[in-house]
Structure formats: structure tokens, C-alpha cells
Amino acid sequence: MGRIVTTRHSGVVTNWHDERGFGFIAPDGGGPDLFLHMREFQGAGQRPHDGMTVTYEPFLNREGQLRALHVVEVGEKWSHAPAAGRIGTQIIGYLAVACFLVIMVLEVEFWGMPAWVFAIYGGVSIISFALYWQDKRAAIAGTWRVPEEQLHLLGLVGGWPGGIVAQNLFRHKTKKERFARYFWFTVALNVLAFVAIGTIIRFDWISQLMGS
Incomplete structure (x- = not known):
């Protein structure tokens, strides 16, 4: 099983591939980029794009890959429940x-x-x-x-x-x-x-x- 850290973090979306539905988040505090999949983006308006500032919860999966969960644009509400x-x-x-x-x-x-x-x-x-x-x-x-x-x-x-x-x-x-x-x-x-x-x-x- 992976390990989730419930503290919210902020970062900037980078290397976003809209047709493939994934990209990465560069944390504001530095460190390795996190993988972001479209299914984890809860924004009600626009889709993710390079340069978008977001908040998220980091997750370390079993393969040691850092992923971003419950991602929203800064200023939007987020939830652990499905939309x-x-x-x-x-x-x-x-x-x-x-x-x-x-x-x-x-x-x-x-x-x-x-x-x-x-x-x-x-x-x-x-x-x-x-x-x-x-x-x-x-x-x-x-x-x-x-x-x-x-x-x-x-x-x-x-x-x-x-x-x-x-x-x-x-x-x-x-x-x-x-x-x-x-x-x-x-x-x-x-x-x-x-x-x-x-x-x-x-x-x-x-x-x-x-x-x-």
C-alpha cells in the first residue's frame, strides 16, 4: 500500500499533456515533481495547464512514485469524496x-x-x-x-x-x-x-x- 500525507501542499502544474490526461506538479517548496493524473483534478472550471497554481495532497505509491491527490486550483474547494x-x-x-x-x-x-x-x-x-x-x-x-x-x-x-x-x-x-x-x-x-x-x-x- 502507498502512503498518503494529508497536509495540503501547493505547487505549479508543469509538462501537462492534455490529450493524454497527465502531467506533473513542481512543489513550491522544492523537491521532486509529483505525477498528476486528470482523474485527481477536482477543478470545476478549466482543465489543468502549464503554469496553473494548485494545492494537493502528496501520495507515495508502492513503486515509490510521488503522486498528487485531490488537486484543485488555488482558491477552490476540495474534497475526499467523489464529485x-x-x-x-x-x-x-x-x-x-x-x-x-x-x-x-x-x-x-x-x-x-x-x-x-x-x-x-x-x-x-x-x-x-x-x-x-x-x-x-x-x-x-x-x-x-x-x-x-x-x-x-x-x-x-x-x-x-x-x-x-x-x-x-x-x-x-x-x-x-x-x-x-x-x-x-x-x-x-x-x-x-x-x-x-x-x-x-x-x-x-x-x-x-x-x-x-
């Missing part, structure tokens, strides 16, 4: 997955949707989950990242349930508004396609019933 907006987003995401699962069951059980659809969504979701996990580890280590286009493509072809679970579980990609917009757009397209196919199948099933 209410983040909790709300998590609830919406899990509800979307649960509702879609119910719709899939109804489609398969009563309206003729092939059962192998479960296998497709399940398999692609597992791949999506694994790539989000890999990208999360890469973001922390500062190594090669999974292209966002690849994550969006997986969501479009049915991996979005696994993507939602991974985002919430790993707290990954949850603060990137641009990524979230594209992600939910792929979710909407996939669900619309699923509903359209289900409607065609139901219509054919009803036609056969009426013909018999």
Missing part, C-alpha cells in the same frame, strides 16, 4: 447497460433476435474492457496509448457496455468531454441499429403469424 457529477454519470452509465440488457433479453426471448447476439456484444465488450484497462495502465506509466478512434470503433460495433464498465471502474476517460461526446454518439448509433434490426425481425415475425 457528485461523477457519481451521476456512473449511475447513468450502469442504467444504460442494464436497460439495454433487458431489451436484449426481450428481443431474444419473445421477438426472434438470434441468441448469438449476446455472444457478439459480450465478446466485443470484453475486448473493449481490456483495451480501456491497457490504456489506463499506459496513461499512468506514460507509455504507448490505445488510440481513441479504436475505442470508439469498438463502442460502435457493440463494445460500449464493456467501455462504460471500464470507464467507471478504472475512472478512465471520464473527464474528457470531447471523448465522452464521441463515445455516447457511438452508443446512440449502435442502439439505433440494434432497435432497427429488432424492429425488422419483429415485423417479419408478426407477418408470419398473420399469414398463418
Whole structure:
């Protein structure tokens, strides 16, 4: 386990990589820079950027890496509790997955949707989950990242349930508004396609019933 120091410190954000969601904090009192990940930034306004003065709590992880927790811009309030907006987003995401699962069951059980659809969504979701996990580890280590286009493509072809679970579980990609917009757009397209196919199948099933 790592060790956290609860005293608030101040410093300046440096070497911030906005697309990758991480950077460093140079402490005002000197010493080694601390790693800062976007998920630990609680600012309600702008995103971190080079030269931003912040307060934080230092944390030494098991690998001996200094990290900054509960980071806010100087003058803003901070909290150890998760932001209410983040909790709300998590609830919406899990509800979307649960509702879609119910719709899939109804489609398969009563309206003729092939059962192998479960296998497709399940398999692609597992791949999506694994790539989000890999990208999360890469973001922390500062190594090669999974292209966002690849994550969006997986969501479009049915991996979005696994993507939602991974985002919430790993707290990954949850603060990137641009990524979230594209992600939910792929979710909407996939669900619309699923509903359209289900409607065609139901219509054919009803036609056969009426013909018999």
C-alpha cells in the first residue's frame, strides 16, 4: 500500500499533456515533481495547464512514485469524496447497460433476435474492457496509448457496455468531454441499429403469424 500525507501542499502544474490526461506538479517548496493524473483534478472550471497554481495532497505509491491527490486550483474547494457529477454519470452509465440488457433479453426471448447476439456484444465488450484497462495502465506509466478512434470503433460495433464498465471502474476517460461526446454518439448509433434490426425481425415475425 502507498502512503498518503494529508497536509495540503501547493505547487505549479508543469509538462501537462492534455490529450493524454497527465502531467506533473513542481512543489513550491522544492523537491521532486509529483505525477498528476486528470482523474485527481477536482477543478470545476478549466482543465489543468502549464503554469496553473494548485494545492494537493502528496501520495507515495508502492513503486515509490510521488503522486498528487485531490488537486484543485488555488482558491477552490476540495474534497475526499467523489464529485457528485461523477457519481451521476456512473449511475447513468450502469442504467444504460442494464436497460439495454433487458431489451436484449426481450428481443431474444419473445421477438426472434438470434441468441448469438449476446455472444457478439459480450465478446466485443470484453475486448473493449481490456483495451480501456491497457490504456489506463499506459496513461499512468506514460507509455504507448490505445488510440481513441479504436475505442470508439469498438463502442460502435457493440463494445460500449464493456467501455462504460471500464470507464467507471478504472475512472478512465471520464473527464474528457470531447471523448465522452464521441463515445455516447457511438452508443446512440449502435442502439439505433440494434432497435432497427429488432424492429425488422419483429415485423417479419408478426407477418408470419398473420399469414398463418
